[in-house]
Amino acid sequence: MLSRLPSARVFTLGCKVNQFESAAMAEQLQSLGYALSPGGPYDLLILNTCAVTDAAEKEALRLLRRLRRENPGATILATGCLAQERAAVFLQKAGARAIFGNDRKGNLKEVLEARAGALQLAAVGSGEARDLGDPALGKTRAFQKIQDGCSQNCSYCVIPQARGESRSLSLGRVLTGLESYARRGFREVVLTGIHLGNWGRDLSPPSDLKRLLAEIARVFNPSPHSFRLRLSSLEPTEAWEIRETLGEHPFVAPHLHVPLQAGTDKILALMKRPYRVAFYAKVARSLRELYPQMSLGTDFMVGFPGETEEDFAESLAFLRDLPVTYAHVFPFSARPGTPAATLPGQVSAANKKERAQRARAFDRARRGEFLQASLGREHLAIVENTPHAPSGRLKVLTGNYLVALLDAPAPMGELARVTLRAPQNPWGLAEAALRLDP
Numbered sequence: 001m002l003s004r005l006p007s008a009r010v011f012t013l014g015c016k017v018n019q020f021e022s023a024a025m026a027e028q029l030q031s032l033g034y035a036l037s038p039g040g041p042y043d044l045l046i047l048n049t050c051a052v053t054d055a056a057e058k059e060a061l062r063l064l065r066r067l068r069r070e071n072p073g074a075t076i077l078a079t080g081c082l083a084q085e086r087a088a089v090f091l092q093k094a095g096a097r098a099i100f101g102n103d104r105k106g107n108l109k110e111v112l113e114a115r116a117g118a119l120q121l122a123a124v125g126s127g128e129a130r131d132l133g134d135p136a137l138g139k140t141r142a143f144q145k146i147q148d149g150c151s152q153n154c155s156y157c158v159i160p161q162a163r164g165e166s167r168s169l170s171l172g173r174v175l176t177g178l179e180s181y182a183r184r185g186f187r188e189v190v191l192t193g194i195h196l197g198n199w200g201r202d203l204s205p206p207s208d209l210k211r212l213l214a215e216i217a218r219v220f221n222p223s224p225h226s227f228r229l230r231l232s233s234l235e236p237t238e239a240w241e242i243r244e245t246l247g248e249h250p251f252v253a254p255h256l257h258v259p260l261q262a263g264t265d266k267i268l269a270l271m272k273r274p275y276r277v278a279f280y281a282k283v284a285r286s287l288r289e290l291y292p293q294m295s296l297g298t299d300f301m302v303g304f305p306g307e308t309e310e311d312f313a314e315s316l317a318f319l320r321d322l323p324v325t326y327a328h329v330f331p332f333s334a335r336p337g338t339p340a341a342t343l344p345g346q347v348s349a350a351n352k353k354e355r356a357q358r359a360r361a362f363d364r365a366r367r368g369e370f371l372q373a374s375l376g377r378e379h380l381a382i383v384e385n386t387p388h389a390p391s392g393r394l395k396v397l398t399g400n401y402l403v404a405l406l407d408a409p410a411p412m413g414e415l416a417r418v419t420l421r422a423p424q425n426p427w428g429l430a431e432a433a434l435r436l437d438p
């Protein structure tokens with residue numbers, strides 16, 4: 001009789017932290033003797049969910065039901081913020097065998113040993129952020145999670161309930177992780193966290209990102225031609241604090257993502273965001289002045305309760321005036337248990353959709369302008385391990401977060417010097433001309 005390794009797959013929805021944690025879970029499954037495969041039949045499926053929007057919830061439940069239907073023999077486990085928050089729905093209606101909490105993702109062995117029928121729901125928010133092992137499986141870039149949880153309590157967000165208080169990975173463990181990626185030839189590591197800019201404040205002695213970057217520079221002295229770091233997302237106050245430090249460390253990619261969420265003080269106050277529009281504008285303009293080529297992304301939420309048509313027009317006008325290079329647009333989605341879910345003045349679905357369309361039109365236009373401004377310039381770009389599927393050509397990602405198609409063979413996973421040219425392909429992607437001159 002043929003024997004085979006049990007097969008497994010991890011499905012992921014949501015943020016970069018979830019992506020990191022899924023890759024780390026996949027790595028653990030391999031070391032536990034599972035074969036990871038893109039096609040079934042599967043013995044074990046893990047769905048890592050996201051609670052940030054209603055759309056993410058619907059997608060998770062749809063995916064779970066599909067997995068259940070297509071894999072009747074598989075054990076299906078669910079984890080992540082949504083599965084934790086809505087355990088009963090996942091177990092009773094959608095067919096998950098068990099749920100385990102975010103805090104258990106780093107110990108799948110224990111989860112799998114204990115899974116026999118029981119609900120494995122861990123308490124959230126205890127102890128140091130877990131080091132989940134290796135999040136680099138099959139990837140061009142490694143994701144290093146250095147912080148978990150959030151203590152900010154924005155009125156629309158379930159993450160503090162789902163992941164608990166902010167907590168940091170120790171400096172030593174961050175450095176060990178980076179050292180391990182560098183040794184294995186990774187040329188880009190993305191530092192991630194739920195509230196990344198809060199890193200270090202809970203450590204003893206307290207620290208912060210400035211000190212972390214200085215320590216990375218001191219220990220590794222990385223050349224930007226052979227190794228770079230990318231910061232995944234920083235709140236405006238933290239971006240302000242770190243803005244000048246970034247210039248001292250050329251190994252940090254010229255790309256920041258700084259969530260705005262709303263462009264009026266009225267809505268920012270209702271959201272319980274700890275800054276006002278004038279401060280955000282100061283941060284964005286200062287970053288643009290210091291780093292003219294930097295990609296500066298933002299999050300923009302439309303249809304928050306109380307947002308009138310006039311408020312939205314003011315908010316969008318404010319966004320248009322900022323030197324941002326792209327905006328992730330989200331319609332507000334009421335998450336059960338959050339203060340915003342019961343605020344008066346809920347906006348109709350039709351109005352949210354229409355506002356999101358207007359904001360996304362701005363996003364598309366601004367991305368196009370940024371691409372135009374980046375053409376003809378030299379960039380350091382990482383050659384992705386997976387070619388662009390429709391064309392079969394190699395794909396690169398620049399430091400300032402532009403994707404382009406390469407015009408010549410180059411080693412995958414390496415940093416290459418390229419000059420960007422105008423798109424000449426049906427996908428609207430820039431052309432990257434490989435620079436071979438010294």
Ligand code: SF4
Pocket residue numbers: 150151152153154157158159160194195
């Ligand atoms: S900063 Fe606000 S939106 Fe971000 S995770 Fe914390 S509570 Fe949620």
